[in-house]
Amino acid sequence: MILRLAIASLFARALTVGMTILAIALSVALFLGVEKVRTGAKASFADTISGTDLIVGARSGAVQLLLYSVFRIGNATNNITWESYQDIAARPEVKWSVPISLGDSHRQFRVMGTTTGFFDHYRYRQGRALALRDGAVMTDLFDTVIGADVAATLGYRLGDPIVVAHGLASFAEHKDQPFRVAGILEKTGTPVDRTVIVSLEAIEAIHVDWRSGAKIPGQTTSAEVLRGMDLQPKAVTAVLLGVESPLRTFALQRAINDYPQEPLLAILPGVALQELWGIVGIAETALLAVSAMVVVTALIGMMATIFSSLNERRREMAIFRAMGARPAVILALLVLEAVLMAACGAGVGLGLLYAGLIVAQPMVDSAFGLWLPIEAPTLRELWVMGAVVCAGAIVSTLPAIRAYRLSLADGMMVRT
Amino acid sequence: MAAPVLALEGLEFQWPGRAGFALQVPGFQLLPGETVLLLGESGSGKSTLLPLICGTLLATRGTVRVAGTDLADLSGGQRDRFRAEQIGVIFQQFNLLPFGTVADNILLPLRFAPDRRRRAGDGRARALMLCRALGLPEAVLSARAGTLSVGQQQRVAVARALIGEPPLLVADEPTSALDAGTQAAFLDLLFEQARACGSALLMVSHDPRLAARFDRVLQMEDIAHSKRGGA
Numbered sequence: 001m002i003l004r005l006a007i008a009s010l011f012a013r014a015l016t017v018g019m020t021i022l023a024i025a026l027s028v029a030l031f032l033g034v035e036k037v038r039t040g041a042k043a044s045f046a047d048t049i050s051g052t053d054l055i056v057g058a059r060s061g062a063v064q065l066l067l068y069s070v071f072r073i074g075n076a077t078n079n080i081t082w083e084s085y086q087d088i089a090a091r092p093e094v095k096w097s098v099p100i101s102l103g104d105s106h107r108q109f110r111v112m113g114t115t116t117g118f119f120d121h122y123r124y125r126q127g128r129a130l131a132l133r134d135g136a137v138m139t140d141l142f143d144t145v146i147g148a149d150v151a152a153t154l155g156y157r158l159g160d161p162i163v164v165a166h167g168l169a170s171f172a173e174h175k176d177q178p179f180r181v182a183g184i185l186e187k188t189g190t191p192v193d194r195t196v197i198v199s200l201e202a203i204e205a206i207h208v209d210w211r212s213g214a215k216i217p218g219q220t221t222s223a224e225v226l227r228g229m230d231l232q233p234k235a236v237t238a239v240l241l242g243v244e245s246p247l248r249t250f251a252l253q254r255a256i257n258d259y260p261q262e263p264l265l266a267i268l269p270g271v272a273l274q275e276l277w278g279i280v281g282i283a284e285t286a287l288l289a290v291s292a293m294v295v296v297t298a299l300i301g302m303m304a305t306i307f308s309s310l311n312e313r314r315r316e317m318a319i320f321r322a323m324g325a326r327p328a329v330i331l332a333l334l335v336l337e338a339v340l341m342a343a344c345g346a347g348v349g350l351g352l353l354y355a356g357l358i359v360a361q362p363m364v365d366s367a368f369g370l371w372l373p374i375e376a377p378t379l380r381e382l383w384v385m386g387a388v389v390c391a392g393a394i395v396s397t398l399p400a401i402r403a404y405r406l407s408l409a410d411g412m413m414v415r416t
Numbered sequence: 417m418a419a420p421v422l423a424l425e426g427l428e429f430q431w432p433g434r435a436g437f438a439l440q441v442p443g444f445q446l447l448p449g450e451t452v453l454l455l456g457e458s459g460s461g462k463s464t465l466l467p468l469i470c471g472t473l474l475a476t477r478g479t480v481r482v483a484g485t486d487l488a489d490l491s492g493g494q495r496d497r498f499r500a501e502q503i504g505v506i507f508q509q510f511n512l513l514p515f516g517t518v519a520d521n522i523l524l525p526l527r528f529a530p531d532r533r534r535r536a537g538d539g540r541a542r543a544l545m546l547c548r549a550l551g552l553p554e555a556v557l558s559a560r561a562g563t564l565s566v567g568q569q570q571r572v573a574v575a576r577a578l579i580g581e582p583p584l585l586v587a588d589e590p591t592s593a594l595d596a597g598t599q600a601a602f603l604d605l606l607f608e609q610a611r612a613c614g615s616a617l618l619m620v621s622h623d624p625r626l627a628a629r630f631d632r633v634l635q636m637e638d639i640a641h642s643k644r645g646g647a
Contacts, residue, residue: 001527005516012515012562315510321472322507323576324500324528326493411472412505413463 002329006336009316013309017341020302024345027298028388029352031291032381036353038284040372044125045277048190049240049269051123053249056080056088056256057238059263063279066272068102069238071191072110076102079235084262088239091255093248096121099236101203104164109150111164111196113203113233119145121242124190125371134158135183138199141227143182147193151184158184162196164206189370201231241266295388299395302341306334306399314406314414322412330407334400335393342392346385350377419484421583421616422446422469424639426478429468438643439464441478448583451607451617453627456636462620465640466588469618470503471495483583500529504577504585504615509593511573514562518552519543521561522576532580539579546575549612550605567598574606581613589621603629 010017049055049070057065058078067073089097098121101113116137119130135158137145146156156162161178179198187193205226243249249268256266317330357374364370377385427441439461446452456462467473468480471487472495480487483502490498499505504525512521522543526533536542540557547556550571561569570590577585590606591599607629610617619630627633 001520001523005513005520005524008515008517008520008560009513316513319511319513320524321496322470322499322505323525324496324498326496326528328493329528411467412470413467413472 002333003336006333006340010337010340016305016309020305021341021345021348023298023301024295024342024388024392025348025352027291027295028346028349028385029356031288031295032349032353032384033356034284034287034291035381035384036357036372037370038288040370041284042277042281044189044370045280046270046273047125048273049122049124050127051121051242052240052269053243053246054241054253054256054266055238055269055272056241056264056266059265062265062267062272063276065238065265065267066269066276069100069240070269072102072112072195076237079237080239080264081235081262082233084259084264085236085239087261088241088256088259088264091252093243093245093252093255094241095244096242098122098240099200099233100238100240101200101233101235102237104203104206106150106162106164106196107154109147109153109194109196111198111203113198113200115200118197118240121240122192124188124192128188130188130192131186132183133186135181137183138197138202139182141199141202141205141231142179143199144179144202145183145185145197146181147185147195147197148187149193150196151181156181156184158182164196164198164202187366189365189368200233200236204231204233205229296391298345299342299388299391302338302392303395303399306338306396307402310399310403310406313403314410317403317407318410318412318414321407321410327404327408331397331400331404334403335396338392338396338400339389342389345392346388349388350381350385418448420445420481421448421450421483422618423481424469424478425481427468427475427480428477429464429473429475431464437461437464439468440641440643441465441639442641444639446584446616446618448616449611449614450632451610451630452619453630453633454618454620454636454639455622455624455627455633456620457622459644460636461640461642462588462636464642466586466620469586470499470505472499497528500525501532502582502584504579504582506570506573506577506585506587506590508589509566509570511576512561512564512569514560516561517558518547518561518564518572519557521572522546522557522579525576526580529580532582536580542579543575546578546609547572549609550575551601566593567602570594570602571605574602574609578609578613578615581615583615585610585615585617587617587619589623590619591626592621592623 055065055069057069058076058080060077064074068076085099088094096117098114098117100118102110104111119137122130133148144162150156158181160181162181164179185192208226208229243252253266253268256264320330354374357372361372361374364372422445424441424444430436430438454462464473468475469482474488485498487495519540523539526536526539533539544554544557548554552568552571556564556568561572564572570593591602594602603626
């Protein structure tokens with residue numbers, strides 16, 4: 001009956017109680033939303049590359065190798081010779097290998113030379129394969145496959161000619177070899193979206209007339225002659241490897257790191273991604289802290305509402321007292337009300353979160369490549385909601401103690 | 417002679433503070449089933465006397481016995497429960513929790529008084545019976561108390577005070593919010609039901625016109641001395 005009376009009392013003050021619940025709900029939805037985006041971003045980040053067991057590059061740092069080979073940020077300090085690549089690819093533990101060659105650019109986007117194996121083996125977001133939205137993978141020397149962002153930003157369609165620049169600055173463009181768009185990839189939310197993919201041989205072809213980063217004066221090799229040349233690369237930037245058995249991964253990694261002919265580095269992408277997340281994840285933690293403050297603000301708002309309602313409710317408390325309620329009952333009643341409000345707020349907040357997810361999920365996915373799964377509340381989310389209810393109970397003890405004192409002094413008669 | 421349901425002896429109470437109001441009641445008794453009207457203007461000390469009887473205030477000196485129990489022997493929590501068990505209280509107005517149903521309001525004292533709950537038996541049936549006896553329509557039980565007229569609310573307050581048949585009813589000007597016509601009908605019902613329940617009634621009022629119905633009529637000054645200020 002006390003619970004029923006508490007609920008009835010809340011309903012009687014529907015407007016202020018509703019506003020309080022709304023404030024808590026919004027703050028809880030914000031907090032859970034930030035949490036969702038945070039875990040989603042972390043998962044998306046960790047899912048940038050999957051299915052690849054090892055990434056091999058010239059010896060440098062693990063994060064640096066990950067940055068240039070997967071995220072196309074920064075440059076390789078050194079290359080891997082073609083012979084070393086062949087050696088490693090031929091090892092019995094290796095199931096598949098995809099060499100990649102970086103260093104050229106098209107407008108603001110990086111150009112990556114690779115084999116068609118890249119499209120077979122590159123996986124993202126829990127094992128999804130790359131898919132072509134339009135066209136096909138490279139068949140000709142001058143074919144390119146472009147990522148979704150490249151196509152969207154530059155307005156490219158199938159068959160459009162594109163020019164590849166040597167190095168990253170575009171002052172020295174390889175004007176003499178016109179590439180064309182052969183395929184456009186679906187959006188993935190990974191750096192592949194911002195990459196122009198060509199064949200390894202194409203990278204060689206671009207550089208036939210170049211020495212040490214400068215064009216050899218007067219020398220121009222026509223496309224036809226290039227097609228006839230032996231364009232086997234002398235070096236690659238990095239290699240993505242798949243192993244026959246996961247158990248062999250560490251042995252292979254050690255073998256590559258100890259490769260005597262050349263200083264090489266093999267990294268586990270997952271481990272390096274985690275290391276990198278440790279660096280970029282700080283901003284998201286700050287965001288989470290801010291939204292936690294919003295929840296605290298909403299709860300303090302509730303406390304203020306309860307405080308300001310005490311005076312007009314002294315008569316109600318006097319009735320309870322006259323009927324034989326101990327002052328502790330008054331205290332419990334107010335805490336109970338706060339718990340009910342906080343629980344409603346948390347529940348409505350969760351509802352708002354799901355409503356927001358249903359509306360925003362496809363938009364966020366296509367705009368940021370961020371996949372926010374709609375699933376049953378995680379244990380962590382339930383903990384958050386429980387914590388909100390507990391915090392509601394805790395902050396309400398202050399006005400409840402005041403009510404306790406008031407009702408002890410007032411007794412069953414309100415003196416004004 | 418039966419033991420008094422309420423006995424005040426050498427009662428003294430002083431509100432804290434230098435200018436605090438002080439009240440003395442040398443002796444007063446109320447017998448079971450007796451109806452007593454205590455007449456006094458505002459400021460005569462009735463709003464100090466009633467909380468002393470009900471145990472939300474504790475006498476500085478002297479004793480307050482309700483149904484044979486000295487309230488000073490009980491702890492705060494015990495006094496609260498004792499009040500719920502032994503005393504039905506009716507105020508001037510604003511008796512009810514406006515957001516609760518009439519049934520919730522009537523049954524509220526039973527929530528804090530297990531013995532009285534046992535005496536009442538089936539609380540809802542008893543509440544319905546009281547409502548009927550007090551001339552309230554049956555449907556009123558599930559209505560929200562705030563939607564009732566003042567007269568109906570006062571009658572609900574009587575039902576609440578009488579449920580579980582407490583030996584003592586304390587009423588503080590229960591008719592002052594009612595017009596003259598309703599007053600008489602209200603008092604008829606109150607007396608009839610108090611008698612049916614065997615409860616003694618102590619009513620405090622400033623209105624001498626009510627006197628005729630009571631077994632005894634006392635002036636506040638006859639039983640109590642009050643002092644204002646530090647003298």
